[in-house]
Amino acid sequence: MSSEREQRLRALIPPDAVTEPLAETIDPENFTPRLLALLSNALVWRESQEMRRRFGLGTNDWRVISAAAIRPGTSATELSEFLGLNKAVVSKSVNTLIERGLLLLIDGPRGSRPMYLTRAGAEMHEAMLPISMRGQEIILADLSGEDIGRLNHLLRRMLEKTRELQTLENGAQV
Template identity: 85%
Template sequence: MLSHREQRPSAPIPPEAVTTPLAETIDPENFTPRLLALLSNALVWRESHELQRRYGLGTNDWRVISAAAIRPGTSAAEVSEFLVLNKAVISKSVNTLVERGLLVLIDGPRRSRPMYLTRAGVEMHDAMLPISMRGQEIILSDLSEDDICRLNHLLRRMLEKTRELQMLENEAQV
């Protein structure tokens, strides 16, 4: 089988097409954002595949269940902020969970819709939790307690820096 570089295109290559690798590029094996993204994608895929196979629910559904377990009475908008996910994604999961009888919504102040797990939702949470925790185990398995504390501290700092940078970039666009 030919590699991507050896494959012959079916059409002639236009003269303006650059056909050789650039001199300055990232090293994909040592570019930390890529490695973090690959790890995250692999963990989310594994989790989502297992949740779908066992329970017919996906990772976003699990995230909403988990958020409602952590913060009973939270609204979809608050879950969206907490999870840093699009409100439409959260809304779809909330609707799925309500239809499955795992979540109930009540009328709250200022047209909010506080959500609570049902007893079936609590059972689903408890069944799904070990699948999610397996990702944590994979990440932390080769680390000492001190390493874990340091890693979590560094990750929180990096997240804060990215939020600050995003705010600065948003202000610059205005």
């Protein structure tokens, strides 16, 4: 028998509401995109919490610092493409980092705005790097060198296929 509470709850459910699980659904414990997303979210959350606590900067700020360390003189547009982040997100981080004296923009050719880390930005990169590398250690801890090479190769292929599919789908919508 149902309790009075359950009966009241059922009375609130609209008649068109589906109240039973569908017959065909994903298996959440074995759906690889979900597992990858959960792992990524957990790693980013851990990294962001630690970076905010220690430096007052978040993961997107770190990504911009890291990309500027890898590619000095890159523009915000190029950086956005390299990171796979929305230009508005990159712009917000760039402005935050400029305000903090960690990044600077110069006037470049044809109206471009190359960006560079300042000395303080390079020191911040050095301080933040171990936090980010800890995520790498977590992912690779149980893998051999051969496994790591294969995993990275497969991930790069998957990214390439995803980008190709996105390009095809965007072309079909035009």
